[in-house]
Amino acid sequence: MESQEPNVTKSPLMPLMYSNRVPVKTILEGSDADTGFIGMTVVVGGWVRSSKEVRKEPVPPPSSSPQMAAGAAPLGTKDVSCVEILQSRIPFFRTIIRVLGGSASSPAVRQKLESLIAKPPPPSTFFLQINDGSSVSSLKVVIDSAIVPVFAGQILPTGTCVLAQGVLEKPSADEKQTIELKVEKILHVGTVEQDKYPLSRKRLPLDSLRDYPHIRPRTTTVASVTRIRSSLDFATHTFFQNHGFLHVQVPIITATDPEGFSEKFQVTTLLGEPSKKESSIGVSDADGVSLETIKAAIKEKSSLVEQLERTDSNREALAAALQDLRKTNELAKQVETREKSKPVTAVKPDHLVNFNADFFGQQSYLTVSGRLHLESYACALGHVYSFGPRFQAKKTESTKHVAEMWTVEAEMAFSQLEDAMKCAEDYFKFLCRWILDKCSDDMEFISKRINKTVTHRLEYMASSSYDKISYRESVEILRKATDKAFETQLQWGVPLTDEHLSYLVDDHYKRPVIIYDYPKAVKPFYVRLNDDGKTVAAFEMVIPQIGTVVTGSQNEERFDILNTRIKEFDLSKDQYEWYLDLRRHGTVEHSGFSLGFDLMVLLSTGLTDVRDVIPFTRSHGKANS
């Protein structure tokens, strides 16, 4: 009792709130510090990452084991006949069916259970690596089937869900891990239909995993990405709230075009609510993938096969790639046939559509950027930020941009271009430092398995100073780059393309660079005109291997000039009347920026395609699940 042992340290093995299980992370971290978890009884829940079975010889039963499941006689009783053993085990398996059968999804599993009543398996020890998403590492869970009524096909497959109670023990000396769970009681098993489970095949490449966005968080990589993403999310709010910014939720649906040159999604109720069954037509058509996308995939997959053949690498990988390509070709044929048999119809051009009858009484779009709306709050409350989804209906295939992406936007009144550049740099460095400090476990995994250099790069980016060069200077550097032939020939006034940016940060500077004072034609109408009348107060922060992660600007606070710029861009003034109001009444110098959050996750995880860091990617031809 506590009063008799005042010096006993209180157990830190707290279960997770709103669940009775103890996170694997808590057990593993505590066990490293040797805080005496050994001998404690805990409940652990998670999914099997890997497993093995070791058959064992029958051993004499304990005379009255407290760990025995109700109704189950222990195996290995030498002084009873075989028939007696079998008979004694019938209630044992009936218990399995009662406890687990209800949640066992597959009829096959139930059949198997029934058959086991007739023919019980020999006793085994199951070793499961259980992961619950709390850490990179899994916990070793040991189940003695002679004590706990489970069988191999039910508990061993990767992806099986297990909730078990047991005692924490020290493993035998030759093990890497310092603690394991000896199971006394299984509280739940969620089985796997192995033939249908996408992760049954080990080490599926990331691009194949994209077809299973609902399952892929169960992989070590996507789990790490998710934890890092969540951490960057909280870091963002922490940074801005600590610096006196207010969070403002800008509208997603808008009639205002913030860019003047983006492709947008229209939001409508004019196309009608489909009947429930009809709504699935699209989905069932080759999983909602357009022919165009499938053809792009075929191209990609063919080149993978070629590459694998060339490098003479892994045979299994090649076989898998070939099979994948074959399947995709079949799919393309199916979709093509189906497309042809459909009546080709088109919606009337928009000038014939009466948008007064649409839900909002006018044409409405998904927002491309929240900065204009955010300005109105900055011009009242000072420092504000927003964090939300932004949309672009670009049909190009890209590893850096998809249709739906999360963006962090900041806007500050009484502030100029330099302030926005400073804030963006500080925020970016804060994120880099945060990841290194808070996600060391995941970064270690990433360094080992995905990208060796990423930790070093984050360290470097968190601590070094960034070069600031004008657009003019960057053009000069690029024109001097005689060792490099660019596809787009550069002269003052043209936009910098990916190849230019890559040369600047990857080859020339070899570190992040901030480029400012762009030609006015390549930036949106609202960016502040510089005194030279040719450039505007915009900037971009370009990161090695990634490209532009932050775009920012001081926006035009002078009514007359903004008004002229709207005309120059041939934009509808009516649409921007509210925006002009901010200059008409109490105008103020202000600046801000947008950070592509998904790109930030990409560079923090060392991956190369945003489709691997966004939970459910939306891109051309892809919105299923």
Add this chain to the structure above:
Amino acid sequence: MESQEPNVTKSPLMPLMYSNRVPVKTILEGSDADTGFIGMTVVVGGWVRSSKEVRKEPVPPPSSSPQMAAGAAPLGTKDVSCVEILQSRIPFFRTIIRVLGGSASSPAVRQKLESLIAKPPPPSTFFLQINDGSSVSSLKVVIDSAIVPVFAGQILPTGTCVLAQGVLEKPSADEKQTIELKVEKILHVGTVEQDKYPLSRKRLPLDSLRDYPHIRPRTTTVASVTRIRSSLDFATHTFFQNHGFLHVQVPIITATDPEGFSEKFQVTTLLGEPSKKESSIGVSDADGVSLETIKAAIKEKSSLVEQLERTDSNREALAAALQDLRKTNELAKQVETREKSKPVTAVKPDHLVNFNADFFGQQSYLTVSGRLHLESYACALGHVYSFGPRFQAKKTESTKHVAEMWTVEAEMAFSQLEDAMKCAEDYFKFLCRWILDKCSDDMEFISKRINKTVTHRLEYMASSSYDKISYRESVEILRKATDKAFETQLQWGVPLTDEHLSYLVDDHYKRPVIIYDYPKAVKPFYVRLNDDGKTVAAFEMVIPQIGTVVTGSQNEERFDILNTRIKEFDLSKDQYEWYLDLRRHGTVEHSGFSLGFDLMVLLSTGLTDVRDVIPFTRSHGKANS
């Protein structure tokens, strides 16, 4: 020098990062504690909330004032002739024009300035209450026009933006405030076009402010709402991150219908990108308001006029309401005429539209709820949450629901109905406590000006325990309520309407109530079927005066039952194949909930209409600005 005065306390008057101004809050809070800000030189920026001018007699000039603006001779020099004074003041006003003219938006202001060269005004002292959004209170800013070159029409109007440098002084003894800024130099003035500025008229009611979402954060009420909203936002992330939840951004665009019975917005590129000029057609039509909405507004405004006439209250308010009504009637006529002259066209019904040609190759919608997608992450990583915009295309006018609302969703694996109820209650109480702790300034304002009871209610809700009753019990209570005649007659199986919920929490319990175990027909297909086969494991948290703020449930983890439920609801199974996968492979008991974030802001601010707490409201007929 510092080395000579080692005991001098360091100044805590830090300017805001990324701006050189000191927040008004910092000055006012510090001044309460008397930390010796008096005598310090600071830069302050903000917008004029109120102002007054006091004319003063000419006084002898200081022999060589350091505060004088360059080139400006001080007024009141008795020993020079009038002509000399005027001549000496010409460069003074030229300075005004040079410094301020560029940013002065109105030609009228510039004309005024020019005219002042000919006829300089008598010297005045201007007293401005400047607010920068950092606090409810404003800072008194004193400008002596004899020293600092400004004139009344330029600086006094409500809404004028001022950035000024000066010295903090103690006001004369009879003042309420403990500190004020004596201006030495004006760095920026953003003037106001008074005839067009919506806030020129004092105390505009909240419903009128809704027409100016871009300007209304400059009012004390909407500024307080914004600060409280931002604080609740950070409280949300803090609560979940502290409890081991990972933040997951669920998709906004989706082909999966999470409810089975919601009206949805379709996302499309089929209606075409309008030409830039054309895109404004909707906007310019009566600011994008539909005739239906205008008619609803007329009804509302008529009843306001009636009410004002009846109560014989404020004449000004009545006059304003009458004028408002007149304008709205005119608007209705204009729109009606225009609508009639338009060709009536309609888009083809959806079964004729080839959605294979749409951006995503299928029909896609704005998400109604993120819980289904969130489940897939819970079934891999344990505790997860999401915070984002959700959409419903409901055409009804409501004070509690609009088309675009932000929702917090949580999902937990290895957890049951009770866990979700407990988590929702804890989270809700955490938010109440957070507001009381972190927003005392704003809550004081709200208690004084908006709602006297709200602080007390938050205190009560943060500390009391909530009754938990089953749907069956709630029906029994309601059937016994003979003192109350409900519009919808109640019997087991029908949904509880607002009037029922209001009776339960406002009249019967007089505190928050959690209702659970609903009839299966009134809840979505995915909610877990209880053993009685008639009810499901859903719950709602109902708050007095607001209604349902949280809905939650334990979701069905059993494959066969979920499959049957999908059929019962006549939903397309194809659409839910990915969702069924979560039960097919490693299924687990899990539960979660959604909290209507806008409703949370509503109840924290004591307001009654969500349109007053959402930055840019999107509702039927309203998506302008």
